[in-house]
Amino acid sequence: MAAGGSKAQGSGGGWFVAATIGLALCIAGTEYERYTALWVFETRSVAELASIVLFIAAVLAVLVNRTLRRKERFYRNKPFLAVFAAVQTAGLAGRCAQAMGIAFSEPISIAVSVAMHCASILFVVYAEFFLDVGVRKAVSAFAFGIAGAGVLQILVLAFEWQVAVGALVLFVPGSVGLLMWSDAQYLDGMREVEREDIAAEVRDSEGFARDFPFWEYCISIALLEVLLIALHSTVMVTQDSGDASFVIQVTSGIGTLIAGAVFYALVRYLQETEFLELLRILVLPLVLVGLYVSALFGASGVPLYLVPLAVAYSILLLFVWTVPRNYRKGNTPFVFTCIAYFSYRAGWALGVYGIMILPDRFGDLLGTAIVLVVFSVLLISSAVRLLQFRRNSARRIDKAKEAAELQANTDIAFAEACARVSRRYQLTPREGEVLVLLARGRNARHIAEALVISDGTARTHIMHIYQKMELNSQQVLMDIVDAELREVMREVQ
Known part of the structure; x- marks a missing residue:
């Protein structure tokens, strides 16, 4: 090889x-x-x-x-x-x-x-x-x-x-x-x-094209x-x-x-x-x-x-x-x-x-006039483009800040929703941690790696959560957490 x-x-x-x-x-x-x-x-x-x-x-x-x-x-x-x-x-x-x-x-x-x-x-x-x-x-x-x-x-x-x-x-x-x-x-x-490099390049070029x-x-x-x-x-x-x-x-x-x-x-x-x-x-x-x-x-x-x-x-x-x-x-x-x-x-x-x-x-004067006109057009367009570029950069920075703040608020609300579900069904602290990952769609192997536990222990925690919540699928669990998340967001607003 x-x-x-x-x-x-x-x-x-x-x-x-x-x-x-x-x-x-x-x-x-x-x-x-x-x-x-x-x-x-x-x-x-x-x-x-x-x-x-x-x-x-x-x-x-x-x-x-x-x-x-x-x-x-x-x-x-x-x-x-x-x-x-x-x-x-x-x-x-x-x-x-x-x-x-x-x-x-x-x-x-x-x-x-x-x-x-x-x-x-x-x-x-x-x-x-x-x-x-x-x-x-x-x-x-x-x-x-x-x-x-x-x-x-x-x-x-x-x-x-x-x-x-x-x-x-x-x-x-x-x-x-x-x-x-x-x-x-x-x-x-x-x-x-x-x-693979070109695929990443295409994503990066979208902003440039705009x-x-x-x-x-x-x-x-x-x-x-x-x-x-x-x-x-x-x-x-x-x-x-x-x-x-x-x-x-x-x-x-x-x-x-x-x-x-x-x-x-x-x-x-x-x-x-x-x-x-x-x-x-x-x-x-x-x-x-x-x-x-x-x-x-x-x-x-x-x-x-x-x-x-x-x-x-x-x-x-x-x-x-x-x-x-x-x-x-x-x-x-x-x-x-x-x-x-x-x-x-x-x-x-x-x-x-x-x-x-x-x-x-x-006459040569015409050639000089053409050069002056072309140079003036390029100079003005470059100045306008520079101002637009700075304005767009400032807007992107503001949007990035807003997105970061929104993501932070969403993460806090999601954590609160999971905590409420845990208290409602009397889950243990470790089961509460597993619940957060299950609500995000993670499987047993990912949960085991994230919490540094064995696959068997992770599956045991998942089984206990399903028993206490009387569920038979991860999708239903995610729906319960989503409903609680909407309630938390309404309270915040």
Whole structure:
């Protein structure tokens, strides 16, 4: 038995490590545009932006529909994963061709951009896989995954351009392969253990879901992404596929690595609700610092505001990864994951359109106005949410006190009711103690353990009580005590 347990434990460690490495590759695959030392990206067109958003929306809608109808697990659908990996790799190949100077027509260029976003769908599928494990293990995997993506972002600079691109091409296929292997190693016995943790997690998340409406989190994610695009647009103008891009990539990787380390440290010492609320409070000041530094130093201060930018990006992804776990209506948190991720991408599209495209047509003042409006909305909503959170916390404390007082009064009344029944039927002190436990529905074995007596002695006391009260069942005894309890409560009132 010990050997079997060791084997299961080892397998559990193996699947977790493999899935975490796969997640790191997946996150790196969704953020190719951070690898700015390899190529420079031009501002997207409205048609390209709309095509990407429609593609992501359509795929997520299919996932949601099939999840609700068939309860399908997409991380087990190998053809689905293989097709998305192949399409995404083809898109990356097209992007490499563009970087080498090969010109494509506008429809093909749009198709290349759309194909590269298949990695985004893979991130959602990884989130689905980790919905089957406890929240702390899932957050730990994300922390290591985001840190690993940062390390990859730095390491890729150590190689020649051709070698680096070859490594990037392997990210998503490697991620898919590791996900398949992890699922095969994730045994049914491990799932049963995780279900116990998830059941407790569901109970704990009920209060969170009441206090924090899901739509509010989605809007916050979208608006924060708009602000991050404003910062990202400042970085883009400094890209040169040379030294400046090299500094950008290293700094961004360091910021992502820092974010992973912070997440792992915090989740070890905080409750899940505290952890999420702390990050929610921190993300807006991080964005404000980045905006201030970018306005103060401009292109010369890119390394200074790229770190808060990378941390804020990581926090938003963590919200998508974690928050839907608290909304399990109909036992379909994956549906909420899809909606949260679409909010993240919708914010990205709004940011690119409002910060990068519209100002080119109507002036930079429009982009500044959009940033101010979005920041003001987030600041006001955060202040209102903080007040509501404190008010709800105070109400919960008052309710807990009232419940404790009511329980104490009920216990006193119950003890008095049992004492009256004991006196009425002339029970001995020990029989009175047994009566209290019988009235609470306890059996002979429990009574023996509670009073530290043998089973035979407990049964003898029970028999004497039944004889003196002229009863033949425990239910009748409980009814007598309940009637006496109601009388005591009426006297108290």
